[in-house]
Every structure is written in structure tokens, then in C-alpha cells.
Amino acid sequence: MMLNYQDTDYVHWGYAAHYTRAISIIDQSLRDLKELTQQLPFYRDNTYFVVVPDCGRDINRLQKTPFQHHFNSRSAHEIWALIVGPAVGRGGVDRGRMIEREVQQINVAKTQ
Amino acid sequence: MPQGSREAYDRRMQRAPRVVRAFLSALTAIVRFAIALIMAQSVVGAIVLLGYVYRRMQNHAIAVWTGGRFQAPKWLFALESDGGFFHRHTASLWLHLRTGVAASLSLAVLTLPSAVTIALSWYTGWNNSFYKGYEYALVGPLLGVLGIGLGMLLMTYLPYAQARHATTGEWRLLFSWRQNLQLISMHPFANLALPIIYFATGLLVAGARGLLTFAPQWRALQGAVEADPGQFLTNWYFYWSVPFILLLFVAKRVGARLYASAIIKGLQNRRIAHGELHDAERYYIRGALAIADTTKPSGGFATLIRALWPVLLWLPLFAALYIQQFIHFIGAWGWLNHPIVWLPVLF
Numbered sequence: 001m002m003l004n005y006q007d008t009d010y011v012h013w014g015y016a017a018h019y020t021r022a023i024s025i026i027d028q029s030l031r032d033l034k035e036l037t038q039q040l041p042f043y044r045d046n047t048y049f050v051v052v053p054d055c056g057r058d059i060n061r062l063q064k065t066p067f068q069h070h071f072n073s074r075s076a077h078e079i080w081a082l083i084v085g086p087a088v089g090r091g092g093v094d095r096g097r098m099i100e101r102e103v104q105q106i107n108v109a110k111t112q
Numbered sequence: 113m114p115q116g117s118r119e120a121y122d123r124r125m126q127r128a129p130r131v132v133r134a135f136l137s138a139l140t141a142i143v144r145f146a147i148a149l150i151m152a153q154s155v156v157g158a159i160v161l162l163g164y165v166y167r168r169m170q171n172h173a174i175a176v177w178t179g180g181r182f183q184a185p186k187w188l189f190a191l192e193s194d195g196g197f198f199h200r201h202t203a204s205l206w207l208h209l210r211t212g213v214a215a216s217l218s219l220a221v222l223t224l225p226s227a228v229t230i231a232l233s234w235y236t237g238w239n240n241s242f243y244k245g246y247e248y249a250l251v252g253p254l255l256g257v258l259g260i261g262l263g264m265l266l267m268t269y270l271p272y273a274q275a276r277h278a279t280t281g282e283w284r285l286l287f288s289w290r291q292n293l294q295l296i297s298m299h300p301f302a303n304l305a306l307p308i309i310y311f312a313t314g315l316l317v318a319g320a321r322g323l324l325t326f327a328p329q330w331r332a333l334q335g336a337v338e339a340d341p342g343q344f345l346t347n348w349y350f351y352w353s354v355p356f357i358l359l360l361f362v363a364k365r366v367g368a369r370l371y372a373s374a375i376i377k378g379l380q381n382r383r384i385a386h387g388e389l390h391d392a393e394r395y396y397i398r399g400a401l402a403i404a405d406t407t408k409p410s411g412g413f414a415t416l417i418r419a420l421w422p423v424l425l426w427l428p429l430f431a432a433l434y435i436q437q438f439i440h441f442i443g444a445w446g447w448l449n450h451p452i453v454w455l456p457v458l459f
Contacts, residue, residue, distance in 0.1 A: 006242065013238045014441030061341040062324045062348075065441055071325050 005029070008053075011067045019057075019067040034084070048085030055079065079105075145357070147187045152353045153346075158457035160205070163212030165456065166278035168361065169368035173279040176372035177396045211281070218283040219274070219454050226266050229259030230430075231447035234437070264426040268419070270453065271306050271367030272296050278368065280390040294383060297418035298374035305366055307425035313359040313452050314429045318436035320352035320458050325440045349458045360456055 007022035030051065037043035056078040060066040069076040089095030125133060148164065151157035167185040175182040185191075190203030237252025239245070272295050277286045285292070296303065327348070328337045336344050375393060378384030386394065429452075437446050442459065449455050 010238075010242055012241075013235065014437070014443060058325075060325060060328050062327060062337060062345055063440060064443065068325075071329075071439070073329055 003033075008067075011065060014065050016065045016067065019065075045086050048083065048088075051082040051084070053079045141184065144184055144187060148357050149350065149353050152357060152456050152458065153350060155455060155457055158451075158455040159212035159216050160208045161212070161456050162215050163208030163210065165360070165364050166211050166215050166274075167208065169275050169278035169364050170281075172365050172368035173275060173372035174396050176369055177376070211278075214283050215274075215277065216455060218277065218286050222270070222273075222286060223266060223453055224448065226259050226262035227448045227450075229255055229262060231259075231444055233259055234447065260427070260430045263430055264423045265420065267307070267310065267426040267429065267453070268303075268423045269293070269296065271310075271363075272371045272374065275364075275368040275371035276390075279371070280392040282390055282392075285390060291384070291388060293419045294415055295371060295374040295378060296420075297415045298377045298381075298383070299370050300418040300421065302370055304422055304425065306363070306370070307422060307429065309359065309363045309366055310426070310452055311428045311432070313356065313363050314432050314450070316352065316356045316359060317451050317458060318432040320349065320356065321442060321446075322436045322439040324348065345459075353458055356451065356458060357456065360452060363452065 005022075005026045007025055008019055010022055011019035030049070034049065037047045038045075055069045056076045057067045057069050058071060058073045059075045060073070125136070128136075148161055151161035151164070164185060164187065171185060172182055174180070185208075186204045187208070188201060188205050190200055195203070233252050233254075233256035235252075236248075236255055240249050240252055269289075269292060273286045273288070273292045276288070276292060276295075277283055324345075327333050327344075333344075336347075375384065375389070375397060379386065379397075389397070429450075433446075433450065449457070451458055
């Protein structure tokens with residue numbers, strides 16, 4: 001199942017608060033979602049969450065609202081991924097570990 | 113400076129070699145321009161600068177009517193004063209402040225209806241984009257068309273009306289619609305210069321703001337941006353103010369001179385009656401021509417067409433503003449204040 005949160009794109013209005021506020025709303029929503037899966041037997045302890053932005057954001061210290069992504073800056077091309085689930089941490093990967101390695105989006109899922 | 117001192121100074125200047133006079137004139141012009149640059153760096157300074165720009169417009173109009181040379185106003189000192197030391201050395205500054213406050217308030221009344229409508233179009237347009245309010249999809253674009261339409265009409269009208277306010281000191285003349293449109297209609301083709309010079313000035317404004325989005329990606333600038341972004345911004349706007357203010361002076365000069373010559377033409381063609389003019393206009397224009405006291409009947413619709421036909425040429429000015437706001441949004445202030453139209457401050 002894929003959920004698409006668009007709230008952060010409100011920043012295109014031009015106000016930084018629209019971005020930071022959206023992040024807090026999405027955070028709360030993800031927490032609610034995770035708690036819900038733990039309450040439902042079908043999803044409990046066998047559900048994985050992969051949280052990933054569809055684009056990065058500009059980091060421009062000259063702008064009041066630097067969180068756009070139209071201007072080909074390096075940071076606008078970089079995204080992160082958060083993977084949460086019962087098997088994460090097995091097979092040699094420490095739980096809670098942050099991996100800083102450049103990976104293309106196309107490498108994440110098999111494309112057979 | 114006191115009248116006696118001024119005359120003594122003028123006598124000394126007349127005796128000075130030509131090269132010395134030219135050097136001193138150039139130096140004075142540079143200092144006056146440098147003060148304008150400093151004024152353009154804050155809102156309060158921009159109000160004073162607006163007053164200074166109005167006095168320049170007044171001097172341009174008077175130069176047309178009297179056949180004399182344009183004299184840039186002094187920033188601080190009174191041109192003539194028999195007052196005390198403080199008055200002699202600050203009279204012009206106070207005059208600029210008073211003129212700037214009156215100008216900024218009256219310009220706000222004139223320009224904010226279209227500016228607020230355009231700002232609303234931006235917000236409702238984005239709002240629809242996110243909420244997917246298909247039934248209301250036309251609200252943003254229609255508000256935009258309305259606001260830009262009002263803005264284009266306003267810009268067709270503003271340069272003359274503003275020059276008239278600047279020249280007479282009477283803010284009510286900014287809203288003297290019929291007379292001002294009559295004046296604008298006197299130069300149906302020369303008026304084409306106005307949208308061109310205003311657009312060129314608007315491009316400088318859009319460039320100064322918009323290019324900041326890309327500045328951190330330019331290698332030559334990266335070091336300065338990362339070291340102190342605040343200082344970088346201060347320098348950036350200061351140096352961009354140089355060409356912006358130069359073109360702003362040119363734009364206002366063109367408006368003031370077109371307005372002044374339109375009055376002469378209107379009197380000659382008997383489209384404007386001597387009695388309709390403001391006291392200040394009558395005073396300066398008194399020796400310029402044989403003055404008509406009656407007017408020929410004129411078709412109101414024909415006058416409107418002659419005055420407003422270049423209205424579409426103002427569209428690029430608004431297009432540049434929209435593009436700049438998309439590239440580097442500077443808040444509602446960016447919609448409400450265009451530095452060419454209201455307060456001459458870039459950020």
C-alpha cells in the first residue's frame with residue numbers, strides 16, 4: 001500500500017512555516033499509522049514502513065523559503081529513506097543504524 | 113545655505129576653470145547618487161528616497177516649462193534659507209521625508225487594489241493546486257487576470273498622475289482621473305516609451321531577486337555565501353541598486369517630461385483650459401505660451417482610446433513579477449510593493 005503525503009508541497013505558496021508545519025503533521029500521521037498496525041492482528045509485527053520523499057529540497061541560505069526543488073541544486077536531487085519493520089536489524093545491519101551511502105532510487109527495488 | 117552664501121558660491125563657481133566645474137559637478141552627482149543607494153536599503157530610507165524622486169520629477173517638469181536646465185535637488189541643505197543652522201542644513205531632508213510620506217500613502221491607495229487582487233490570485237491558485245478544488249479552479253486565474261488588468265490600466269495612468277502630484281505637491285491630483293487621462297491622451301505614441309523603460313527597470317528588480325536562487329550554485333560566489341549569508345545579501349542588494357535606481361530615475365524623468373509637455377500641448381490645442389490647471393502649474397507655465405481659457409469639446413471615448421491604447425504593453429512588467437515570485441518568493445510584500453511603483457527598496 002502506498003500513501004502519498006503532499007502536505008510539504010504547500011511550501012510552494014512561499015512560506016517556510018508551511019513546510020515545517022507539514023512535516024510535523026506527517027510525523028504525527030505516521031505515528032498514528034504505526035500504532036494502528038500494531039492494534040490490528042493482520043498487520044501486527046509483520047508490517048514494514050518505507051518512508052521516502054519523492055524529491056530533495058533546496059538548501060539556500062539566501063532565501064526566506066529555501067525548501068523548493070525546481071532549481072537543479074544538488075540537495076534537491078538527494079533524498080533519504082527510513083525503513084522500519086520487524087526484520088530490520090537482522091542479517092548484520094544494526095537496528096537504528098544510519099547508512100550514508102549513495103544509492104540510486106532504481107537500485108532499491110528489483111526491476112525484473 | 114543662506115541666499116548671500118549661495119550667490120557667493122555661484123560667483124566663485126563661475127570664475128573657476130571649466131575642468132574644475134565639471135569635476136565638481138560630477139563629484140556632486142556621484143555623492144547624491146550614493147546617498148540614494150543608501151536610502152534604498154531600508155523602508156524608511158525608501159520613503160525619503162521617494163520624496164527625493166518626486167522632487168527630481170518636479171524639477172524635470174519645471175525645466176520643460178521654463179526652458180531652463182534640470183537641477184538635481186540637494187539631499188540635505190536648503191536651496192535657499194534664511195533660517196537657523198539646523199534648518200539650513202536639514203531642510204531638504206525634511207522636505208523629502210514629508211513628500212515621501214504623502215507620496216507613499218497616496219500611492220498605496222492607488223496601487224493596492226490591483227496589488228492585493230494579484231496577491232489573492234497567487235494564494236487561491238496554489239490553494240486550488242493542493243486542495244484539488246476543481247469547482248473553484250477558475251478563482252485563482254480569474255483573480256490574476258482581474259488584478260493584472262487593473263494593474264496594466266493603473267500603470268498606463270500612473271506615470272502622468274504621479275508626475276502631476278510630484279510637481280504640484282497636491283496629492284488629490286493623483287486621483288484627478290479626467291484631467292490626467294486628458295493629459296495622457298496628448299502623447300499617444302510617445303507614451304510607448306513608458307512601458308519599455310519601466311519593463312527594463314522591472315527586469316533589474318526581478319533579476320536582483322530571482323538570481324539569488326541560483327547564486328549559491330555559482331562557484332565564484334559559494335565562498336562568500338557560505339561565509340556570511342547576511343553580509344552577502346546586503347552587498348548583493350546594494351550593488352543591484354545601482355542600475356535599478358539609475359533606470360528608476362530615467363523612468364520617472366520620462367514620465368515627468370511627458371506630463372509637462374502634455375500640458376503645453378493641451379493648452380495649445382485647447383484641450384485643457386488654463387483655469388483647470390493647478391496654481392503651481394499656472395505659475396511655472398505662465399511665460400511658456402499664449403494660454404487658452406476655453407477648451408474645444410472633445411470626445412470622451414476618443415480621449416480614452418488615445419490615452420489607454422498602449423495598456424497591453426504593460427503586461428511584460430507583470431509577467432516578470434510573477435516569474436520572479438515563482439523563482440524567489442519574497443512574501444506578500446513582493447506583491448504589494450513593486451519598487452518601481454511604490455517604495456524604491458529591492459528586498
